Amino acid sequence: MLLKDKVLLVTGASSGIGRAIALVGAREGARVVVSDVQADGGEETAALVRAQGGQALFVPCDVGNPADCEALVQRTVQQYGRLDVACNNAGIGGPQAPTADYPLDGWAQVININLSGVFYGMKYQIAAMLQGGGGSVVNIASILGAVAFPRPPPTPPPSTACWG
Template structure:
């Protein structure tokens, strides 16, 4: 039997990248998958990929920085599939690269609204439903930028540190109620976000792989699927003693 047969998994920001890979992995393991993104085209494409492979999925448009959207998203998942067992709070943006003294308030607000407030709003709604159902598993997406500093990315670094703080606190508050909350911290992963950062940092003169491969002790950046494998495992019964963990999946980046 598939690991998540009869279970429901919600993944925000699953129209591309790590979110899409996670949605596909959950579907392959038998879950009913709720795909959510602020970009409908990408989200619908993820659903089509799941359907083509014989899985079950629905798409719901949502802005995670909007409390009404988040409440509707989680309620919609429960209405469609009758339960919410797993949630992956993946939606995030990188913003603009600049030293802190040159950062704009608008850039800071935009990043914090999605990465930090969005994670808070999603956690709040997911926990409320999981409490009523007797438990569940939640994985938040932080970053190696939640563990160390990155010059030029102060708002992003602040937002990802905030995700780790919320993860640990939620784990302590709800672990005894059967809700396991953990976080993963990807390093350089082959996604559009990394491409955007590379373009900003090098003016388009170097690809994300050219810029980031040498920075990882393993010798290369990672794939979305490599992160998805860890996320889905953390939601599985095999990770039943994992609570409040903050796990780098980074090819040794923060071990340096």
């Protein structure tokens, strides 16, 4: 029970890696806040956590919107009284096109979600953790943050930070 009595917030938790993190976190004893822009998947993840005996709350959040990120952390603290662990997992792949043909709006969306979204989350998560005496932040990036692929232009990986 590595996370017994801890509060874990996971963005991008409606499916895939985010859902797996939420489920494992709950099995390790955390109360889990599931977040995503996909409400159906997010509610399903929260229901899966509860079905295995855990505590979960779904809070919709567009990580590219700073006000949503702030509201997500506020709701977490309101529900559970603290925030101990945040996993910034939300991300998008963006359009598949060579750099010269890459749409500018697609680039802006990728940067907003994959880079700015991590910053927005950490800004509010760290403040809440400091009020609670500390915590840990885990930022996840796809392979596209580290290696080149033939179609999309490279995007900078978010920094990985753990502190406690």
